[in-house]
Amino acid sequence: MSKRMVQFSIYRYDPDKDDAPYMQDVSVELEPTDRKLLDALTKLKAHDDTLSYRRSCREGVCGSDAMNINGKNGLACLQDIDELKQPIVLRPLPGLPVIRDLIVDMTQFFKQYHSIKPYLINNDPPPERERLQSPEDREELDGLYECILCACCSTSCPSFWWNPDKFVGPAGLLAAYRFIADTRDQATSERLDNLEDPYRLFRCHTIMNCVDVCPKGLNPTQAIGKIKDMMVRRAV
Amino acid sequence: MINRIVVGAHYGLRDWIAQRATAVIMALYTVIMAAVLLIVRPASFEAWQGIFANGFIKFVTFLFFVSLFYHAWIGVRDIWMDYVKPTGLRLTLHVVTLAALVGYAAWAAAILWRL
Numbered sequence: 001m002s003k004r005m006v007q008f009s010i011y012r013y014d015p016d017k018d019d020a021p022y023m024q025d026v027s028v029e030l031e032p033t034d035r036k037l038l039d040a041l042t043k044l045k046a047h048d049d050t051l052s053y054r055r056s057c058r059e060g061v062c063g064s065d066a067m068n069i070n071g072k073n074g075l076a077c078l079q080d081i082d083e084l085k086q087p088i089v090l091r092p093l094p095g096l097p098v099i100r101d102l103i104v105d106m107t108q109f110f111k112q113y114h115s116i117k118p119y120l121i122n123n124d125p126p127p128e129r130e131r132l133q134s135p136e137d138r139e140e141l142d143g144l145y146e147c148i149l150c151a152c153c154s155t156s157c158p159s160f161w162w163n164p165d166k167f168v169g170p171a172g173l174l175a176a177y178r179f180i181a182d183t184r185d186q187a188t189s190e191r192l193d194n195l196e197d198p199y200r201l202f203r204c205h206t207i208m209n210c211v212d213v214c215p216k217g218l219n220p221t222q223a224i225g226k227i228k229d230m231m232v233r234r235a236v
Numbered sequence: 237m238i239n240r241i242v243v244g245a246h247y248g249l250r251d252w253i254a255q256r257a258t259a260v261i262m263a264l265y266t267v268i269m270a271a272v273l274l275i276v277r278p279a280s281f282e283a284w285q286g287i288f289a290n291g292f293i294k295f296v297t298f299l300f301f302v303s304l305f306y307h308a309w310i311g312v313r314d315i316w317m318d319y320v321k322p323t324g325l326r327l328t329l330h331v332v333t334l335a336a337l338v339g340y341a342a343w344a345a346a347i348l349w350r351l
Binding site: 158159162163165166193194196197198199200201203205228231232235 | 241243244245246247248249250251252253314317318319
């Protein structure tokens, strides 16, 4: 890969200075070693340090640099830049309040995450070494525990856009099932009670935007389906 | 009154199951009616009347309409819940929707048993 110019159209908004958000057209020359979108953003920020976005690990583990890339949510650090159609349109994650440029206020997202009690509830005295699971029981947690809470899924979900205060959202529900499915957890019934609500769980109409955008390849829709299955088994 | 977010109505599962069950009933009815129409091949008003004079067809047709209206109730209510925020207006829309659907069901029964 050679040196190349890449065109961007970036959402800019500084509430201290701007009356309204606007799209800024910029271009940047990339080196052959610049492969990911985050590499380009780093270059852009070197030219204009007012450009604001979150980033940390730069390898898809921390989930900080989630943004809307050409209309689809994703992580800048995992996105190959040469796969993108130019000009590359960067916007903040949809549906959450913008703090500045590509930085959104995630309070609502984490409120929903906390509401499902994302920790193991077990009132038995802890054993000497650890609470053991069979390999089969442990397998059920695969595809659940890997979530990095980047919010790509929840902010691509129309149900979350319309009711972010009431609908838990795909990320929260994936985490909820992670603990419902855990054989070491003793609060299964309370967890199901907590979700049996027309808003908290049943706003999901399985349109699967969450599955489409998850940068870790997880499937919140399937987890939500499993929660519903467990509720049916409990009720019927 | 302060405006706190309240959730935890503890319903939703029954509607979710009902929406799926009614969908299955409507699908089965479509297959049954397609088979009946292929076998009878009605070409006149009397032939169509003959099909619906049958007690079983009357029953499954009514079941289809009741399923359709229940299914529609859940779907339309979901739309009100998503897009209409003021509680009073939403409740009014719920009542209007319910009244219309119950009316349609009575109308369907009247048409079927008038034949």
